[in-house]
Amino acid sequence: MTTQQLINQIHKKQSFLCIGLDVDLNKIPAHLLEKEDPIFEFNKAxxxxxxxxxxxxKPNTAFYEAYGIKGWKALDKTISYLNEKHPEIFTIADAKRGDIGNTSTMYAKAFFEDLAFDSVTVAPYMGKDSVEPFLAFENKHTIMLALTSNQGAFDFQTKETAGTELYKKVxxxxxxxxxxxxxxxxxxxxxxxxLGEIRQLIPDSFLLVPGVGAQGGNLEEVCHYGMSANIGLLINSSRGIIYASHGTDFAEAAATKAAELQVNMASILQKKSQG
Amino acid sequence: MTTQQLINQIHKKQSFLCIGLDVDLNKIPAHLLEKEDPIFEFNKAxxxxxxxxxxxxKPNTAFYEAYGIKGWKALDKTISYLNEKHPEIFTIADAKRGDIGNTSTMYAKAFFEDLAFDSVTVAPYMGKDSVEPFLAFENKHTIMLALTSNQGAFDFQTKETAGTELYKKVxxxxxxxxxxxxxxxxxxxxxxxxLGEIRQLIPDSFLLVPGVGAQGGNLEEVCHYGMSANIGLLINSSRGIIYASHGTDFAEAAATKAAELQVNMASILQKKSQG
Structure with a gap:
């Protein structure tokens, strides 16, 4: 998918919402556990x-790997379902991979070719030759960790490195x-x-923003500091949407929560287009 | 496995060699491609x-993920074979994972419980709460990237951070x-x-050292600077051993290459015990 196709979709749906498919068998409704592939059935719904x-x-690969081959099959079925039914939707393998060149190419093949995701998240610690192999794939996107939403971000990412903070250096x-x-x-x-300072470094790049909702981030504030001329934001919510209900109405409850965010996003987009 | 069991094994075998199982179907002998599971058959041999x-x-997960479910099955069979036939051998999932707390726990379960590896490699960029979930597993080991063998290591790892190099800060x-x-x-x-400077920070920790052989690292030099009182080194070689021959004699050729390294290691250990 091209970046322009993603932007077109944002305008059409009046949404820049990304839904995290982090499926934990301990948290999904009990009636799904009787199905042959509970993880896929949950995602499909x-x-x-x-x-x-x-x-x-955005499926996070950890939640699939934790269930071994069964989990990897569920991930495969989920991305196949998305690519078949909703090819216009941008797909993110949240895998946070990174290795030396040759090996990063294998990871890129796993996510861009075998599973056919539009994008994958990567970690920057190993530098240029660990990330460039991902960048070589046409119309595929590599989403690099810059400044993460967890407390541990302050351990290294915000530390002064070569005259600036590490995440800015990255x-x-x-x-x-x-x-x-x-x-x-x-x-x-x-x-x-x-986000304001980050926008000075990368005025046009898309940012994947986790942490709205369950982790305490605020949508309006993120948009105020982070929105670019071409929107440039994908706001992720995982638990706040997919676990809105633990009953048989879990999918409807998820839609209600997603709609709340979408309505807010539509309002922000409308104000922006008027401003 | 405890660290002491690993040290005992080193003394018994007079070796601190780790063999990287990075199986690329384009590089393994052609006759194996006719088998039902060529990757496992290669590893088994x-x-x-x-x-x-x-x-x-040390299987690197990238090489398995690149082949999708088939690859993940081969990884599962390989670690099961190792744990059944050679439970005394230390196993490393070279996965370079790392995510926010909850999610890192899922990765830890994937590698420590589902696949039953003794250890996993992780990336440090996301800090404390991305690594501690791995450390909570008893008699399992978490091998964190500090200073990697690739050119990209100089992009961030060696940059001055909070008064020292980033890898030392990590x-x-x-x-x-x-x-x-x-x-x-x-x-x-x-x-x-x-390695000398690193030993001042962590005199006793085990170091996993890739890059001997194909990447140009020198065994004697690594041992001179990096060996601790309890050895504290696992020297990895992947391509130099497993692709020593592309013919039907690939396993014998791998053994010959591994034996060359083992003999050098035995000689180093002997000198050390005499010195």
Whole structure:
């Protein structure tokens, strides 16, 4: 998918919502556990109920790997279902991968070719030759960790590094890499005020913003500091949507929560287009 | 496995060799491609031929994920084979994972429980709460990236951060984390001279050292700077061993290459015990 196709979808749906598909068998409704593939059945129901309200889905690979082969099969079925039924939706493998060149190419093949995701999240610690192999894939997007939403972000990411904070050094260095136009960045909503400074470094790049809702980030504040001329934001919510109810009405409850966010996003987009 | 069991095995086998099982279907002997599970058959033959010469095996997950469900099954079969036939051997899932707390616990379950590896490699960028969930597992080991063997290591890892190099900041900070005694560290052999300084920070921790052989690292130099009182080194070789021959004699050729390294290691251990 091209970035322009993503932007078009945002305008059409009046939404820049990404729904995180982090399926924990201990948290899904009990009646699904009797199905042959409870994880996929849960995802399918969530997708069927929310696809008109969001522009992206983001399965976190940890939740699938934890169930071994069964989990990997559920991930495969989920992305296949998305690509078949809703090819216009942007898909993110939240995998936070990264390795030396040759090995990163194997990861890129796993997520871009075998599973056919539109994008994958990567970690920056190993530098240029660990990320460039992902960037070489045409019309695929590599979403690099910059400033994450957790407390541990303050351990290294915000530390002064080579004259600036590490996360800024990561962002500015990454702009020099080959095919850097295929980069997006993870910036946590819990650090909304940092977004203004980040926008000075990357005025146009898309940012994937986790942490709205359950982790305490504020949608209006994120948009105030982080929205670009081309929107440039994907706001992720996982638990706040998919676990809105633990009953048989879980999909409807998820749609209600997603609709609340979508309505707020539509209002923000409308104000922006008028402003 | 406890660290002491690993040390005992090193003394018994007179080896601190780790063999990387990075199986690329384009590089394995053609006759294996006719088998139902070529990746597992390759690994099984390598393990059968080399298990007496090494103390650890390290499959890199990228090479399995690239083949989707088939690849994940081959990984599952490989670790099961190792745990059944050679339970004394230390197993490393080279996965370089890391995510926010809850999610890192799912990764830890994937590798420590579902696949039953003794250890997993992790990336430090997200800080304390991304690594501590791994450290909570008893008699399991978490091998954190410190200074990697690739060129990209110079992008961030060696940059001055909070008054020292980032990789040193990562190491010293990690020592304050809960259950930090379960940490080991990745330090590339191509940066052997850095090992002396690293040993001042972590005199006793085990270091996983990739980069000997194909990447140009030197065994004697690594041991000179990096060996601790309790050895404290696992030297990894992947391509140099497993792709020593592309013919039907691949396993014997791998054993020959592994034996060359083991003989050098035995000589180093002997000198050490005499010195």
């Amino acid at each position: 969530i997708i069927d109920a929310t696809h008109h309200l969001c522009v992206a889905y 962002i500015s260095t990454s702009k020099t890499w080959q095919n850097s136009e295929n980069l997006m960045y993870v910036v946590g909503a819990t650090k909304a005020s940092y | 390598i393990i059968d031929a080399t298990h007496h010469l090494c103390v650890a095996y 190491i010293s900070t990690s020592k304050t984390w809960q259950n930090s005694e379960n940490l080991m560290y990745v330090v590339g052999a191509t940066k052997a001279s850095y």
